[in-house]
Each structure stands twice: as C-alpha cells, then as structure tokens.
Amino acid sequence: MSETKNSYENLTYQKKSFYEIFADNEAMIESAYAYARDYMTYLDAAKTEREAVDASIALAEAQGYRPYRLGDKITAGDRLYYNNRGKNLFLIKAGTEDINNGIRIIAAHIDSPRLDLKPCPLYEDHGMGFFKTHYYGGVRKYQWVTVPLALHGVVILNDGTSVTVTVGEDDADPIFYINDLLPHLGRAQGEKPLNTAIAGEKLNVLIGSRPLSDAEKDGVKINVLKMLNDKYGITERDLTTAELCVVPALKARDVGFDRSMIAAYGHDDRVCAYPAMTALFECADTAHTDIIILADKEETGSDGATGMQCEVILDLIDCLADSLGGKSSVIRANSKCLSSDVTANFEPNFPEPFEIRNSSIINCGVSVAKYTGSGGKGGTNDATAEYASWVRNVLDNAGIVWQIAELGAVDAGGGGTVAKFLSKHNIDTIDIGVGVTAMHAPYELISKADLYEAHRAFCAFLRA
Ligand code: MN
Ligand code: MN
Numbered sequence: 001m002s003e004t005k006n007s008y009e010n011l012t013y014q015k016k017s018f019y020e021i022f023a024d025n026e027a028m029i030e031s032a033y034a035y036a037r038d039y040m041t042y043l044d045a046a047k048t049e050r051e052a053v054d055a056s057i058a059l060a061e062a063q064g065y066r067p068y069r070l071g072d073k074i075t076a077g078d079r080l081y082y083n084n085r086g087k088n089l090f091l092i093k094a095g096t097e098d099i100n101n102g103i104r105i106i107a108a109h110i111d112s113p114r115l116d117l118k119p120c121p122l123y124e125d126h127g128m129g130f131f132k133t134h135y136y137g138g139v140r141k142y143q144w145v146t147v148p149l150a151l152h153g154v155v156i157l158n159d160g161t162s163v164t165v166t167v168g169e170d171d172a173d174p175i176f177y178i179n180d181l182l183p184h185l186g187r188a189q190g191e192k193p194l195n196t197a198i199a200g201e202k203l204n205v206l207i208g209s210r211p212l213s214d215a216e217k218d219g220v221k222i223n224v225l226k227m228l229n230d231k232y233g234i235t236e237r238d239l240t241t242a243e244l245c246v247v248p249a250l251k252a253r254d255v256g257f258d259r260s261m262i263a264a265y266g267h268d269d270r271v272c273a274y275p276a277m278t279a280l281f282e283c284a285d286t287a288h289t290d291i292i293i294l295a296d297k298e299e300t301g302s303d304g305a306t307g308m309q310c311e312v313i314l315d316l317i318d319c320l321a322d323s324l325g326g327k328s329s330v331i332r333a334n335s336k337c338l339s340s341d342v343t344a345n346f347e348p349n350f351p352e353p354f355e356i357r358n359s360s361i362i363n364c365g366v367s368v369a370k371y372t373g374s375g376g377k378g379g380t381n382d383a384t385a386e387y388a389s390w391v392r393n394v395l396d397n398a399g400i401v402w403q404i405a406e407l408g409a410v411d412a413g414g415g416g417t418v419a420k421f422l423s424k425h426n427i428d429t430i431d432i433g434v435g436v437t438a439m440h441a442p443y444e445l446i447s448k449a450d451l452y453e454a455h456r457a458f459c460a461f462l463r464a
Contacts, residue, residue, distance in 0.1 A: 015364040018401045018449035032452035036262060039451060040252035042274050043264050044169075047247045048152050049087045049296040049306070052110035052270060056089050056277055056294060057081060063281045065091060070315055074323035079284075082316060087111075087296040088306040090316055091280055095289035099326035102334030103317070104290045104462055105427065106280075107308065107418050108273035108341065109298035112266035113137030113440045115144065115203055115246040117153075121239060122207075122221055129208035129220040131176075133246055134200070137299030141198040143441050145180040149205060153244035155234050163232045168249040175249045177206045205246050248442040260363070260448055267444040269298065271434045271451055272340035279458035289320060290462055298341070298418055308418035314425065329426070337429040338391075338461055339381070339419035340454070342446075343367045343405050345435035353412035358405060360435035365401030365453040368392070369431040372407060374414020381419035383430035391430055391461070398460035401453045405435070432457060 022028040042059075046052035057065075060081050068080035074094050082090040089110075115133035123130055135141065150168025157163060168175045180198070181189050189197050211219025212226060228234040234242075252264035273294050280292045297307030304310065314328070321328045346359035360367040370388050373380030383391075395402045407414055423429040434454045437445040 013404075015361055015403045016401070017361075017363045018365055018447075018453060019363060021401055029449075032448050033259070035452050035455060036448040038278075039271070039274050040262060040264065043252045043266060043270055046110070046270060047112075047150070047169075047266055048114075048245050049111040050154065050243075051152065052273065052294065053083060053086055053089045056091075056110075056273075057083065059277065059281070060091055063284075068092065070312075070319060072319070074320055076324060082312075084310070084312055085306050088310075088312075089294040090313070091277060091290075091292040091294075092316065092320070093280060093284070093286075093290045094320065094324065095287050097287040097289075099289055099320055099324040100330045100334065101288060102331055102336060103320070104286075104288055105293065105335060105337040105422065106276040106290075106458055106461065107293040107295060107337060107339050107422055108276050108433075109269045109295045109302075109308070109418060110273050111137070111296045111299050112247075112268055112270070113139045113299055115139075115149075115205065117239065117242070117244040117246070119240045120236075121244075122224065122236060124218050124221040127209055127211075127220065128179075128206055129224050130204040131207055131244075131246070132201075133203050133205060135203060136245070138440050140194070140440065141200060141203060142194055144203055145178045145198060147178075147442050148249040149176040149178065149246050150249035151176060151244060152247055153242060155232065155238050155242040155244065157233055157238055158235070161233070163234065165232065165244060173249075176246065178203055179206060250443055255445060261445055262448060262451070263443050263445050265442055265444070267434070267436050267446045268342045268439055269340070269433070271342060271436070271446050272454060275434075275451065275455035276338075276340050276458050279455055279462055283459050283462040286462055289324075291316070293418075295418055302418055302421055308421040313422075332426045335427045336387070336390075336461075337419075337422045337427045338458065339417050339422060339429050339431045340433050340458070341417040341419075341431060342433045342436045342439060343369055343431075344407055344439055345437045345447075347437065353408045355406070355409040359408070360403060360405035362435060362437070362447050363449045364403045366395075366432060366450060366457045367403050367405035367435050368395075369405055369407070369433075372414065372416055372419065372431055374416075375411060378414070379416045379420065381417075381423045381429055381431065383419075383423075383428065387428040388430055391432070394460050394464040395457055398456065398463075400457045400460055401449070402432075402457060 046055040078094040118132040121131040212223040248265040255261035302308040371382035
C-alpha cells in the first residue's frame with residue numbers, strides 16, 4: 001500500500017499548493033502575507049513606468065545603490081543603478097568573481113496597459129469636457145468604462161520645466177470617468193461582440209462640466225485649461241508633447257475572507273519586478289555579478305529606447321567587461337537569465353481557452369514557462385532542456401513551490417515576453433513569473449503565496 005503510494009509520488013508530477021506544503025508552517029505563511037504588504041505599498045506608489053523607476057530607485061538607494069553613467073569605471077562590489085530616461089531601470093551589483101563567468105540577469109517590465117492621452121486630447125461636447133485617449137497595450141476596452149480613473153504623467157512646459165501631474169490618488173482628489181450607456185438604452189450595443197461594443201474612440205475621459213462664466217465658447221474646455229494653467233502653468237500647446245496616462249484610481253486591496261489574494265492595477269508585471277528587485281537586495285552576499293532589468297514598453301512589443309530591445313543592455317555589459325577585465329561575448333555566453341513576467345492563472349469560470357494539465361494554478365507557486373508564443377510557438381524563446389532543468393534543480397534544491405505552465409490552450413491565443421530579446425544576445429533565458437487572474441484588467445488579481453514564491457525563486461537563482 002505505502003509502496004504503491006511511494007512509487008506514485010516518485011514517478012508522477014503533481015502540482016501542490018503552497019498551503020498544503022506549508023500546512024504545518026504558519027511562520028512561512030505569515031512571511032508571505034507580510035511580504036505582500038510591502039509589495040502593495042510599492043504598487044500604490046508605482047502605477048506608471050516612471051513612478052516604478054522612482055519608487056525602485058528610492059528602495060535601491062536605501063540599500064546603498066548609487067547612480068551610474070555609461071562609461072564610468074565599475075569596481076567589484078559596486079552597487080549601481082542606471083536610469084534610462086526615467087522609464088527603464090538597471091540595478092547592477094558588481095560581483096567579486098571573474099566577470100567572464102557570466103552575469104545573473106532577472107528581467108521584468110514596469111509598464112502596464114492603460115489609456116494614454118492623445119496629443120490634442122481636450123474637447124467639449126454638449127456640456128461635457130473630455131480627454132481623447134489612445135489605449136496602451138492590450139486592453140479589453142469594455143472593462144474601462146464606469147471605473148474610477150486617475151491621471152498620472154509628465155508635462156514639459158514651453159520653458160523646459162518638467163511638471164509632474166498626479167490627480168485621483170489622494171482621497172480628497174477628484175477622479176475621472178468614462179461614460180457608458182444605461183441598460184435601458186443599451187440594447188443595440190449589447191448585441192455587439194464584446195471586443196467591439198466599446199470602440200477605442202469611445203474611451204474618452206470625462207474631466208469636467210462647469211463652463212467658465214464669461215467664456216464666449218467652449219466654456220467647459222476653457223475652464224479646464226484655466227485650472228490646469230493656474231495649478232501647473234500648462235497650456236493646450238504643452239499637452240501636444242506630454243506623457244499623460246489614465247490609470248485606475250484604485251489602491252491595492254486584500255481579497256477574500258482569508259486575505260490570501262491581492263487585487264490591484266498593474267500586477268503585470270510589477271508582481272515580478274518587485275520580487276526580483278528585493279531578491280537582489282536580499283542576496284547581497286553572492287560572488288557573481290547580478291543585473292535586475294526593469295523594462296518599459298513590454299506591453300507594446302519592447303520597442304524603443306526604453307524597451308528591452310534597446311541595446312543599452314549590451315552597452316552596460318561592455319562597461320562591466322571593460323572595468324572588470326572581461327570580454328562581452330564571453331560574459332554573455334556564460335550568463336543566465338530569468339525573464340520574469342506573469343502568466344495566466346487557470347480560470348474556473350471560463351475554462352475554455354485553458355488546458356488544465358498545463359495551466360498555472362493559483363497558490364501552486366511561481367510558474368515556469370519553458371516556452372511562450374502563439375500559433376505553433378510563434379515568437380517563442382523556448383529555453384533549452386539543459387537550461388530549463390538547471391533552473392528546475394535550483395528551485396527544487398531551495399524548496400521553492402513552483403509549477404510548470406503554459407499560457408493557454410493550443411491556438412487559443414498566446415503572448416510573448418522579453419525573453420527572446422535577451423536570449424538573442426546568446427544568453428540562456430527562461431520565462432518564470434506569477435500567475436494572474438484577469439490579466440490586463442483595470443483591477444487584476446494575484447495570490448500572496450505565488451508572489452512570495454516568486455521572490456524566493458529569484459533569491460534561489462541569484463544564490464545558485
Ligand atoms: Mn507582462
Ligand atoms: Mn502584459
């Protein structure tokens with residue numbers, strides 16, 4: 001009987017819940033919940049990539065990290081950060097061992113789907129003032145109507161002054177809103193497919209309705225412009241070059257009677273960025289060189305100077321090689337990378353696009369994806385069996401609760417990550433991240449257990 005049980009245990013692969021594995025270890029569960037509280041504080045401070053860079057720098061400076069400029073000499077033991085245009089951050093811990101042994105890299109992204117203001121956003125229609133938006137990343141547009149919204153961003157004034165705008169986060173602030181039809185008159189709209197019922201050009205953000213009393217025309221618009229000018233010195237012309245983002249005005253909250261989950265805007269991919277960064281801080285004593293990359297523009301394809309496809313990563317490795325006496329090509333060949341991005345949790349209410357045997361299950365730990373892609377693994381990185389099994393051993397030896405997972409059923413859809421933009425530099429790379437429920441929704445959901453196991457997995461990787 002027990003022999004049969006043993007051989008079943010030994011011969012099969014079974015996913016196990018964090019709560020089953022640590023059923024007798026209340027301290028472990030409490031540690032996961034405590035870690036989640038700090039993560040939620042970070043989330044609320046970091047709703048855009050710019051804010052994530054600022055919040056991350058604050059944490060890094062508290063750990064002794066200091067700014068790095070390309071070309072500066074690096075010494076073994078240095079803790080540095082490279083701030084790329086305020087939107088992409090590299091945390092670098094220069095190790096004491098031979099740099100040619102390679103670097104440990106964990107790459108996550110800090111941009112999230114949202115609504116960006118168009119260059120000429122402001123207009124007035126039948127008594128209501130609006131901002132026109134162009135959505136950023138993959139959003140389900142119907143989810144963004146009638147939810148509280150906040151405005152975050154940067155406006156550079158004519159004289160070069162940079163003005164930071166944040167409206168809708170303080171409880172005393174107003175919020176913004178996107179109108180929808182009432183059910184009584186929503187019959188025709190309700191018959192449209194979900195993807196087209198709310199068109200992109202309908203995502204106009206309501207920002208006011210009170211006209212300036214002595215305005216000749218466009219009183220609501222002029223009143224808003226006057227208020228913006230009084231408070232920030234902004235004119236409509238300044239908006240043409242601004243970066244203003246509309247994000248949900250929602251704070252991270254515990255979910256469930258047991259408080260085992262967190263709902264928040266932007267888990268994807270701060271739920272990997274934060275554990276990667278804190279793993280670097282926690283594993284300060286390792287001998288090899290580590291880089292944590294917090295990338296921008298993943299949600300739109302990783303293009304541009306702040307996306308993972310920018311070659312600044314190669315420049316930084318060149319700087320490390322020059323300073324520490326190595327060769328870039330050798331360093332890259334010997335480096336190991338985790339592309340840490342979220343995956344989709346199996347969804348019991350909508351199981352159709354999932355394949356249960358290969359899906360991420362909530363609370364079964366951090367999810368490793370050997371490959372991503374869509375339509376026959378299109379666009380995949382597909383880690384080698386050798387590297388995937390090396391990672392598997394690292395996680396197992398450290399007692400990490402982890403699971404293997406694929407994003408969804410074959411041909412149900414799919415997605416990519418930054419993995420292929422690192423592996424193309426001859427760096428072994430595998431995807432690993434936290435399972436998310438309702439990914440890319442204004443309010444996404446994750447498990448505290450899975451978050452904590454991501455952090456512990458990144459620590460195990462940096463220590464291996
Ligand atoms: Mn992501
Ligand atoms: Mn995403």
